[in-house]
Amino acid sequence: MxxxxxxxxxxxxxxxxxxxxxxxxxxxxxxxxxxxxxxxxxxxxxxxxxxxxxxxxxxxxxxxxxxxxxxxxxxxxxxxxGYELELQPELKLPRVGIDESGKGDLFGPLCVAAVYVNESVVRAWQESGIRDSKRVGSEAAVRELARQIRSTPGCAWEVVVIGNAAYNRCWREMGNVNRLLAWGHARALENLLERGDRLEPFPVRVISDQFASDPRLLDQARMRRGRSLELVQRHRAESDPAVAGASLLAREAFLDRLGRMSRRWGVQLPRGAGPEARAALRELVQRHGPQVCAEVAKLHFRTVAEVLAELGHAVPETGGATGGGARREAREQAGGEPDLFGRAGGDGGG
The missing domain is CATH 3.30.310.10 (TATA-Binding Protein)
Incomplete structure (x- = not known):
């Protein structure tokens, strides 16, 4: 059966x-x-x-x-x-999918994953249940599917985590969430392509969701190696297995960091930016002071200014690097901070 x-x-x-x-x-x-x-x-x-x-x-x-x-x-x-590859031969092409998690969440970092697949990887995933993380109902299921991705021979991945302090300094420098997201996508792709000897055959294209109204944003952010690939941006890109895999690894990384932050600060930090997040932010500020916002939250969210105003505080300064320094700092973090698996990236054969 x-x-x-x-x-x-x-x-x-x-x-x-x-x-x-x-x-x-x-x-x-x-x-x-x-x-x-x-x-x-x-x-x-x-x-x-x-x-x-x-x-x-x-x-x-x-x-x-x-x-x-x-x-x-x-x-x-x-x-x-069982005939998806025969019906859609483009699914056989070696390619990289990119997706992110944390963009719409008040708390936690921005996590971007790049996942390399080829025909053998896609065949292995055909009936695995690997799909867009937004369609996965529980954290346990996200982690199980992510485990399957990492254990697939021939698959390679890279996860870039931009922590809140670096995120806030980058946002201050760039002034636009989509610019920051484009940089994160380009950085994850470049990190993955740097390990080209593990990508067999070498990818011919990179696929990403079209997150900005101007598709040139991601194209212009691509770095030296990334420019060698055909760039495909489209809505509902997560229908491609490579992007679905990236969405799962990015979500797992986000959940892991959010859990660590909750334990560190002694407050359960929820996903999203609704009433529960607002209540958690109020509790955090009351316990640790207004400066904690720069360490755990995305400062450009309106909720931060509103909660701080209610408590008689101003939004804290992000401080640190400006004029290109914030991006250098984030680049060092993206290239050097190990992901959940104890290294900056991985492949199923390793």
Whole structure:
């Protein structure tokens, strides 16, 4: 029957989406509202969510059976499961995917991962469940998938962590989150390509989500080695296994650092930037003073100024390097700070 499959994503036409909804209604699925979804249908051992974009996600222990006996023969009218590489030959190309974690979180660093894959790596991942970290429901699942990525022969990776102090100084120098993000992507890519003898065959392209309205931002940030690759920026880039792998390693690194910071400062630091984060920031300032914000938070978030004003404080100065020094400091940190695995990067064969 094949290895366990707990999640499957497919793009549907309008007619296919209507047919899938009709099938679920006729077969006793419970319908519930799901944000941004055309419909959400929930069965005993499989759930189906069809988004307005046309993407459909099948999840649950009955995923494989639903895909093989319902989705493929009745909706898609073709067999795809297990044939992704044959249907999309570009997935066989050696390439690097880049993604980040922490950009929208008040607390914690900005973590950027670059992951190299080739045909053998993608084949090994075909039914592993490796997917965009935003679609993984628990920290334990993120860590398990990240472990699978690191243990895959032929895979190589690099994780760049820009801690909050360096992040705040870089943001002050650059004045724009997307510029800082472009630099982080370029740095992770360059660090990975520096280990070219472990990338076989050598990558021909790098794929990233289009995070800035001006796609030239990342192109201009690329460094010497990175400029040798074709750059592909697109929305929903995490549909590519290389980018999905990068999203998981970046998220794992972020979760690890956030946990360390929570233990160090004695306050549980939540993800995101909502009410829980606001309450945690207030507690931190009351315990440790306003300067703690520069060590644990992203100072340009409006919440920082609001909470500090409520407590009678000003936003602390970031201090330190300016005029290019902040980027040099971050570059040294990115190249020298070991990641979670005890080194700046890795490969499955090592």
């Amino acid at each position: 094949g290895a366990p499959l707990h999640s499957y994503t497919v793009e549907l036409t309008e007619d296919q989406a209507r047919a899938l909804e009709r099938y679920c209604r006729e077969h006793g699925f419970e319908f519930r509202e799901v944000p941004y979804a055309r419909f959400g249908a929930f069965g005993r051992d499989v759930n189906v969510v069809c988004y307005r974009s046309g993407k459909a996600v099948v999840q649950g222990r009955g995923t494989r059976e639903f895909v093989q006996y319902v989705l493929e023969p009745e909706i898609l009218k073709e067999a795809r499961l």
